[in-house]
Every structure is written in structure tokens, then in C-alpha cells.
Amino acid sequence: MTGAASPNDTFPKLLRHNAAVRGARPASREKEYGIWQSWTWSEVCDEVRALSCGLVALGLKRGDRVAIVGDNRPRLYWSMVATQAAGGVPVPVYQDAVADEMKFVLDHAEARIVVAEDQEQVDKVLAVMPACPRINSVVFIDKRGMRHYGQPFLKSFDAVIADGRAYDQAHPGAYDSAVAEGKGGDIAIMLYTSGTTGTPKGVMLTFDNLIVTARNAAERERLTEAEEVLAYLPMAWVGDNIFSLAQAYTTGFCVSCPESGATVMTDLRELGPTYFFAPPRIFENILTQVMIRMEDAGWIKRRMFHYFMGLARRVGTALIDGKTVSAVDRLLHWLGGILVYGPLKNTLGFSRIRLAYTAGEAIGPDIFDFYRSLGMNIKQLYGMTETSVFICIQPDGEIKPDTVGTPAPEVEVKIADDGEVLVKSPGVFQAYYKNDGATRDSKTEDGWVRTGDAGFFDADGHLKIIDRAKDVGKLTGGGLFAPKFIENKLKFFPFIKEAVAFGNGRDYVAAFINIDLEAVGNWAERRGIPYGGYGDLTAHDEVYDQIRQCIEKVNADLAADEKLAASQIRRFIVLHKELDADDGELTRTRKVRRRFVGERYDRQIEALYSTAKTVDIEAQVTFEDGRKGVLRANLKIGDARTFAPADTARKAS
Amino acid sequence: MTQQSGRKIGGPLLKVQGISLSFGGVKALSDVSFEIRQHEILAIIGPNGAGKSSMLNVINGFYHPQSGTVTYKGATRKQMQPHEAAEQGIARTFQNIALFKGMSTLDNIMSGRLLKMKVNFFLQALYWGPAQREEIAHREVVERIIDFLEIQAIRKTPVGKLPYGLQKRVELGRALAAEPDLLLLDEPMAGMNVEEKEDMCRFVLDVNEEFGTTIALIEHDMGVVMDISDRVVVLDYGRKIADGVPDEVRANKDVIDAYLGVSH
Numbered sequence: 001m002t003g004a005a006s007p008n009d010t011f012p013k014l015l016r017h018n019a020a021v022r023g024a025r026p027a028s029r030e031k032e033y034g035i036w037q038s039w040t041w042s043e044v045c046d047e048v049r050a051l052s053c054g055l056v057a058l059g060l061k062r063g064d065r066v067a068i069v070g071d072n073r074p075r076l077y078w079s080m081v082a083t084q085a086a087g088g089v090p091v092p093v094y095q096d097a098v099a100d101e102m103k104f105v106l107d108h109a110e111a112r113i114v115v116a117e118d119q120e121q122v123d124k125v126l127a128v129m130p131a132c133p134r135i136n137s138v139v140f141i142d143k144r145g146m147r148h149y150g151q152p153f154l155k156s157f158d159a160v161i162a163d164g165r166a167y168d169q170a171h172p173g174a175y176d177s178a179v180a181e182g183k184g185g186d187i188a189i190m191l192y193t194s195g196t197t198g199t200p201k202g203v204m205l206t207f208d209n210l211i212v213t214a215r216n217a218a219e220r221e222r223l224t225e226a227e228e229v230l231a232y233l234p235m236a237w238v239g240d241n242i243f244s245l246a247q248a249y250t251t252g253f254c255v256s257c258p259e260s261g262a263t264v265m266t267d268l269r270e271l272g273p274t275y276f277f278a279p280p281r282i283f284e285n286i287l288t289q290v291m292i293r294m295e296d297a298g299w300i301k302r303r304m305f306h307y308f309m310g311l312a313r314r315v316g317t318a319l320i321d322g323k324t325v326s327a328v329d330r331l332l333h334w335l336g337g338i339l340v341y342g343p344l345k346n347t348l349g350f351s352r353i354r355l356a357y358t359a360g361e362a363i364g365p366d367i368f369d370f371y372r373s374l375g376m377n378i379k380q381l382y383g384m385t386e387t388s389v390f391i392c393i394q395p396d397g398e399i400k401p402d403t404v405g406t407p408a409p410e411v412e413v414k415i416a417d418d419g420e421v422l423v424k425s426p427g428v429f430q431a432y433y434k435n436d437g438a439t440r441d442s443k444t445e446d447g448w449v450r451t452g453d454a455g456f457f458d459a460d461g462h463l464k465i466i467d468r469a470k471d472v473g474k475l476t477g478g479g480l481f482a483p484k485f486i487e488n489k490l491k492f493f494p495f496i497k498e499a500v501a502f503g504n505g506r507d508y509v510a511a512f513i514n515i516d517l518e519a520v521g522n523w524a525e526r527r528g529i530p531y532g533g534y535g536d537l538t539a540h541d542e543v544y545d546q547i548r549q550c551i552e553k554v555n556a557d558l559a560a561d562e563k564l565a566a567s568q569i570r571r572f573i574v575l576h577k578e579l580d581a582d583d584g585e586l587t588r589t590r591k592v593r594r595r596f597v598g599e600r601y602d603r604q605i606e607a608l609y610s611t612a613k614t615v616d617i618e619a620q621v622t623f624e625d626g627r628k629g630v631l632r633a634n635l636k637i638g639d640a641r642t643f644a645p646a647d648t649a650r651k652a653s
Numbered sequence: 654m655t656q657q658s659g660r661k662i663g664g665p666l667l668k669v670q671g672i673s674l675s676f677g678g679v680k681a682l683s684d685v686s687f688e689i690r691q692h693e694i695l696a697i698i699g700p701n702g703a704g705k706s707s708m709l710n711v712i713n714g715f716y717h718p719q720s721g722t723v724t725y726k727g728a729t730r731k732q733m734q735p736h737e738a739a740e741q742g743i744a745r746t747f748q749n750i751a752l753f754k755g756m757s758t759l760d761n762i763m764s765g766r767l768l769k770m771k772v773n774f775f776l777q778a779l780y781w782g783p784a785q786r787e788e789i790a791h792r793e794v795v796e797r798i799i800d801f802l803e804i805q806a807i808r809k810t811p812v813g814k815l816p817y818g819l820q821k822r823v824e825l826g827r828a829l830a831a832e833p834d835l836l837l838l839d840e841p842m843a844g845m846n847v848e849e850k851e852d853m854c855r856f857v858l859d860v861n862e863e864f865g866t867t868i869a870l871i872e873h874d875m876g877v878v879m880d881i882s883d884r885v886v887v888l889d890y891g892r893k894i895a896d897g898v899p900d901e902v903r904a905n906k907d908v909i910d911a912y913l914g915v916s917h
Binding site for chain 2: 147263
């Protein structure tokens with residue numbers, strides 16, 4: 001962990017270093033014309049030198065911004081390093097940005113040169129040029145369709161390289177001194193966060209930020225120059241800069257680019273990456289495809305698949321984590337590897353995966369377990385643009401589906417009084433470009449970044465993210481109250497369709513429960529419990545018992561966490577009707593409208609915080625045909641057992 | 654594929670003069686004359702049964718007209734077979750896609766290189782020496798076409814599994830594989846949705862621009878025809894009723910009558 005002190009403190013210097021120590025090893029690879037074309041580190045070093053000189057010949061000055069737009073292409077990655085070599089700052093732009101979004105970034109970043117992949121991107125740049133008068137050159141890589149573009153400021157990539165070589169000859173030593181002038185503390189890159197609210201913000205990261213963070217994570221995960229990586233996520237996203245650039249340059253592995261966006265799955269299979277990143281959505285899509293294809297398969301294959309996947313779920317994760325597994329299961333698992341797991345992973349391109357990350361949002365435990373039980377070392381990661389990605393990583397062998405792991409090397413994480421996660425690390429960004437107000441809002445004076453997420457550390461030191469910080473409340477006793485976290489745990493039971501937890505400013509947590517008619521109805525039929533309809537079913541004592549058991553399991557879970565032990569559910573009501581978007585209780589995307597429910601059911605909520613055993617309810621309902629009616633009922637209030645943190649050892653078994 | 658610079662419309666590449674064709678008593682074409690010029694996009698339009706496809710079939714030697722001459726690259730010919738036309742640099746696509754359904758996109762386009770393969774059958778079967786080198790050279794041309802038509806993702810997919818619009822694109826790819834001087838497209842956009850049509854228009858224009866290929870196409874969509882063609886020939890009941898740039902043709906009274914329908 002000597003990043004800052006190393007002589008190779010910028011990407012151009014690292015490139016030169018790699019060309020010297022592993023010059024003949026592949027550095028970049030791209031599938032084109034049906035073949036993987038590769039460039040060695042020496043070749044890339046040579047190209048970047050020519051390109052950098054070419055950009056200087058186009059008028060690039062130290063500190064100028066260069067926008068980079070396009071799909072993952074080796075030449076675009078080289079453009080970033082070439083820009084840095086000349087002292088410029090690359091600004092990658094999302095390739096699917098519409099012209100308006102692109103205008104904001106190009107204008108705000110005051111880009112002087114734009115490097116665009118093809119005609120499509122050039123057309124967008126041309127459309128916004130009148131609003132961005134600082135742009136003086138546009139460089140395009142793919143010449144297709146560009147024949148009739150006569151604008152003098154348009155230049156082909158090849159022409160820039162050729163001019164660069166001439167410039168290099170005419171100015172010997174200029175490139176080397178420009179590279180030598182670069183320092184680790186210089187701004188290496190500006191990344192615009194997509195920003196769901198307000199305008200995008202330009203996050204400025206230095207070489208030190210990226211290189212130290214990338215190197216630390218690579219050391220912790222023992223990455224080597226032999227890794228295979230497919231770069232297919234947007235270049236404007238911080239993760240791609242870490243995985244496909246910073247880590248590739250610090251460890252010397254080769255980065256491959258797919259032929260096109262549509263061929264990623266095929267390319268993945270041909271390449272067989274060893275190190276892979278994908279957001280949960282992609283893992284989910286792949287799993288869905290596997291399941292659909294298995295349904296179409298013959299019965300022998302189907303039976304084999306289901307049998308061995310069942311076995312894998314039982315013992316697969318235990319094997320990865322190095323726990324003890326019986327000899328028979330070991331043998332069967334070995335057989336499954338030959339018959340099912342191996343061929344399946346090969347089809348998906350995951351045969352050689354040594355390390356896979358997922359991040360961005362919570363991944364469903366089922367999906368996570370599927371890949372892990374196949375023997376893939378897939379781990380959750382917690383990070384953000386402002387911290388050069390890495391905040392927490394799940395350590396090998398200690399994977400818990402609901403935590404994001406322990407802090408990465410040299411990363412300090414602390415929890416603010418209001419539960420917000422604060423981070424201090426070598427990767428913390430310098431500032432938002434031209435936006436001091438926003439910088440002050442998300443970075444404290446002494447360098448802590450406010451993540452906006454609420455979380456806490458569990459007993460093993462793993463960080464658990466529970467909710468957005470602004471949604472988290474407090475109990476009167478001071479305990480943390482994270483409604484979404486509790487509700488999600490409840491909804492994990494098939495009997496519970498919807499749940500609303502209360503507790504902010506209260507003595508304890510209480511909840512409304514909606515049962516799942518299909519699941520509970522099925523269960524009732526098997527038990528011979530008669531019921532007339534939804535309302536009738538909810539009133540049965542047996543149903544209350546079932547729900548109580550679910551809640552008590554959640555309570556036992558919560559009790560295991562010191563911070564959440566106080567927010568165990570003491571009392572609950574099973575509602576006699578489903579919360580419904582027609583009645584305004586849910587949004588159209590089926591999210592609970594907490595405030596509306598709180599106002600409509602205020603009497604029932606008060607009853608939850610009294611000693612009453614029942615409460616009357618009158619609820620207005622809107623029938624399918626639009627008529628309104630009133631449902632009256634007398635609802636029972638259930639009490640659930642809570643656990644002292646000490647009880648958990650017994651309960652968890 | 655050799656790239657020629659730009660497109661400057663030149664002299665006639667192919668000339669048909671006084672073509673008459675009948676099947677038994679049915680007159681498909683009577684006394685049709687027009688020319689296709691170097692590097693242009695010529696559209697042949699007309700109502701159903703006007704004789705458009707018959708005209709293409711005459712040009713590539715599939716039908717033999719009872720009278721009239723076809724002059725191609727300065728040489729007048731009377732009777733020829735389709736394979737001779739292909740050898741002379743005329744390639745075509747069909748109204749009802751004629752691909753090998755069970756073969757992959759790659760193999761289908763490779764079949765378009767057949768005429769360019771010089772190594773004898775036995776060496777090819779052994780895939781040895783010159784045969785291997787030749788195959789690699791052809792594969793390179795085919796890969797450039799795949800890249801050009803942006804069909805990398807379906808390279809290994811059997812074409813029978815592809816949606817219609819993509820099959821049309823593969824067929825265009827196979828025709829391009831022959832590196833034709835004259836490309837005949839029989840309703841390249843029939844049955845496509847707007848987006849697919851736009852894609853196809855772009856490819857037709859790109860072929861014409863990037864490779865300087867002369868294109869004659871039959872099309873029903875007037876918007877497409879008026880947008881992309883340099884000249885338009887209008888047929889009606891086997892007779893040529895108009896010939897000129899799109900604007901002239903659009904204003905032509907006979908054309909309006911033929912399309913809006915007047916009693917004959």
C-alpha cells in the first residue's frame with residue numbers, strides 16, 4: 001500500500017512502467033471482424049504517445065478537458081490516458097446520453113476537444129456545438145458515414161495519430177517531459193454523476209485517489225496480471241474506470257472490449273473472464289434466461305438440473321466458505337460439477353470466474369445464492385463515485401447476504417449520530433467541479449464523505465446498509481428505526497404481502513400486516529379452516545398465530561443486531577383489507593404511501609400503542625366499478641414476543 | 654471489399670432497349686427501354702403486375718425476352734444464364750427471401766463468395782494449404798460485410814430463426830459478398846416496420862456511397878423511393894410510362910393516373 005509514494009503515480013507513468021516490465025503481454029483486446037485483436041503494453045504505450053502528441057498538436061493545453069464519448073473501445077481508453085499524459089483531464093460521457101444531456105456536460109466541463117466513437121456520437125456533438133463554443137476539435141474513430149462531413153474541426157483518429165508522430169519527431173522529449181510533469185495529486189478524471197435529482201455533478205478524482213484505491217483493493221483480492229476482464233459497462237461510470245483502467249494499469253492485466261453491445265453474452269463466453277462485475281439486474285436476467293431454457297429442455301436434463309441445483313443450494317455455499325460437508329455430499333457435488341455446474345457455467349462464460357462483484361442495489365438472496373452455490377465467488381461491494389468506488393467489500397469466506405462486508409484497506413467508515421454512513425479514504429474526491437455548495441453538502445471540512453445511506457456495523461464488523469438516511473427515524477429510547485429494512489424482512493415471508501412499520505418517535509415498533517390471500521388461503525384449505533373471503537380469513541386466530549410466528553422470526557433476527565434490537569415489533573394488526581392503490585394507500589408502483597396510511601388509520605395506530613385488545617375500524621373502499629362503500633370490522637391486536645440480544649444464540653439455531 | 658471514392662454518377666452501366674416479354678398470351682413487358690447509370694440508385698416502381706420483377710429477371714438473365722437487347726458494360730447480349738450475369742458482377746436479392754434457412758448468417762454470406770473461390774473442390778474438402786489461405790481471405794471479406802451491416806450478434810445464428818427484417822439484411826449481405834458492380838434489390842423493404850425500413854435505407858445508401866455500387870431497386874413505399882433514389886422508372890401494365898428524377902416523376906400525370914387508378 002505504497003501508492004502515494006510510488007514513482008509511478010499517474011496512469012501515463014504506469015503505462016510506461018508496464019511497457020517496460022511486461023511489454024509483450026496483451027494490454028487491450030477488442031473483437032473486431034470476428035477475431036479478438038490484441039495490443040501489447042508496448043504497442044499501447046506507443047499508440048498513446050502518438051495520440052497524446054496528436055492531441056497537443058490539436059491545441060490541448062495542460063488542464064484542458066477532453067470529452068470521451070462512445071462504447072467501450074480500446075482507442076477510447078487510450079484517449080483518456082493520452083489526455084492525462086499531456087496534462088489534460090478526460091471527461092467520459094455516457095454514450096446513450098441524448099444531445100441535451102451531452103450539452104450540459106460538454107458545456108459545464110468546458111471541454112476543448114471531443115473524442116467520439118462514430119457518426120452517431122459525432123452527430124450529437126455537432127448538434128450541441130453552437131452552445132459549447134469552447135470545443136475546437138472533434139476526433140472520430142469509426143470513419144463509416146463520415147465521408148461527407150466537411151467541417152474543418154473534424155479529424156479522424158488515424159489522422160491525429162499520424163500528426164502526433166510527426167509532432168513527436170519535431171519536438172523530441174516533449175512527451176516525456178509532459179508525462180514527468182504529471183503528479184499523483186493532479187486531477188486524473190472528471191466523472192459526471194447521473195443524478196436522479198437536479199443537474200449532474202462533475203466529481204473530480206486525482207491519480208492518487210484512483211491508483212491507491214485500485215491498488216489496495218487489488219491487493220486485498222490478490223489480483224494479478226493474468227486476470228481476464230470484459231469491459232462492457234459505461235466508460236462514464238466510476239466502476240469501469242476502476243476495473244478497466246485503474247486496476248488494469250496497476251496490476252497489468254488485459255482488458256477486452258466486446259464487439260458490440262448486442263454481443264456481450266457471446267463475447268463473455270468466448271473470453272471466460274476471471275474477474276467480473278455486474279449490477280444485480282444483469283445477474284437476475286441471466287438466471288431468468290437459464291430457468292426459461294431449462295423449462296424447454298428435455299426431462300432428463302431438467303431432472304438433473306433440479307436435483308443438482310437442490311444439492312448445490314444445500315452444500316455449495318458451505319464448500320466455498322470452507323465449512324465441513326459430509327463425504328457423500330462432497331462426492332455428489334463433484335459429480336454435479338461434471339454433469340451440471342461445469343457445463344452451465346461454461347455456457348454462461350463463468351467457467352474461470354475467480355472473483356465477481358455485484359453492487360448498486362441489494363441483490364435478492366435467491367439470486368445471490370444461485371451463483372454462489374454454482375461455485376462462483378460472487379461478492380457484494382459497497383461504493384460510490386465520490387469515494388473512487390471501494391468503501392466495503394465482503395471478505396472471502398464471510399459472505400452474508402444482507403451485509404456489504406468490511407471496509408476496504410485504508411478506508412475508515414463511521415456512523416453519524418443520525419445513522420448516516422460516513423467515509424474517509426484515500427479515494428475521497430477533491431470537489432464537485434464548479435459546485436462548491438454541493439461539495440460542502442456531501443463532504444465535511446475534515447474530509448468525511450456523507451453517503452446518504454443509513455447503516456451500522458454488525459457484531460462481526462460487517463456494514464449493513466438499511467435505508468436511505470432521510471427515511472430512518474428514532475424510537476424514544478434512542479434506538480434506530482429503519483422502516484423499509486423491517487418491512488422488507490417481513491415481506492420475505494410468503495404469507496405476508498405488504499407491511500407498514502411504525503415507530504418514529506414512539507416507544508416501540510408496531511406494524512400493519514397484509515396477508516397474501518393465495519398463500520394463506522392455500523394453507524387454510526389444507527388445514528380445513530373455513531373462510532368466506534379476505535376479511536374473514538384475516539380474522540382467524542390461526543392466521544394471527546402464523547403471522548405472529550413470522551414476526552417473531554424477524555424479531556429474533558433484529559435482536560441479533562445490537563443497533564436494531566430495540567426496533568423489534570411488539571404489536572401488530574392484520575388488516576381486514578388489502579392496501580390498494582385505488583384507495584390511495586399505495587403508489588401505482590406498489591410502494592406504501594406512509595403518510596397517507598398514517599393519517600387514515602390514526603385511530604388504529606393509537607390502539608397499537610395502547611393496551612387495547614381490539615380496535616374498531618371503518619374503512620372506505622372503492623369497488624372496481626368506482627362505487628364507494630364502507631367496511632366495518634373489529635380488528636384484533638396481536639402481541640409478539642421480543643428477544644433480548646442474549647437470546648439470539650438459541651433462537652438462531 | 655475495395656472502397657472507391659465517393660459517388661459520381663457516370664455513363665450508362667446497363668441499357669435495356671425495346672424489351673418485350675410474354676408468357677404464352679400474357680404480355681409482361683412491351684417495348685421497355687431505359688438505362689442504369691454508373692454509381693446511381695435507380696428505383697423501378699409501378700402498381701402490382703406492372704412487370705417490375707420480370708424486368709429484374711430479364712436484367713440478370715433469368716428470363717429471356719422475345720425481343721430487345723440488354724447492353725451491359727458496353728457489350729450487348731441476347732441470351733445469357735443467371736450465373737453468367739453473376740460472373741459479370743450482377744448480384745440480387747429476392748422478394749421472398751431465398752436464404753439457406755438452416756445455415757448460419759456467416760455461412761449464408763460466405764456462399765455469396767462462391768464465384769470467387771478458385772481452389773479446387775478436393776483441396777477445399779481437405780481444407781489444406783491454398784484452400785485454407787483462400788478461406789481465410791474470403792472470411793475476412795465476409796467479416797467486413799458483417800461489420801458493415803452491424804449483424805455481429807447473429808453471426809452464428811441459423812437464419813431461419815431470425816426475424817424477417819434481419820433475414821433481409823443477411824440477404825443483402827450475401828449479395829454484397831459477390832462484390833457486385835450492379836446490385837438488384839427486389840423489394841428490400843417489403844413487410845418491414847418503419848424502424849427496419851429506416852435501417853435498410855441507411856444500408857442501401859451506405860453501400861452506394863462507400864463502395865460506389867450501382868443499385869437498381871423495386872420498391873412500393875413511395876416515401877422511401879423518393880428519398881433515396883437518384884432516378885425513377887415507372888412501369889404500368891408492362892409499359893414504361895415515366896423515367897426521370899423523383900420530382901419530375903411525382904408530377905407526371907400518367908404516374909398519378911396509374912397510382913390513383915383511372916379506367917383503361
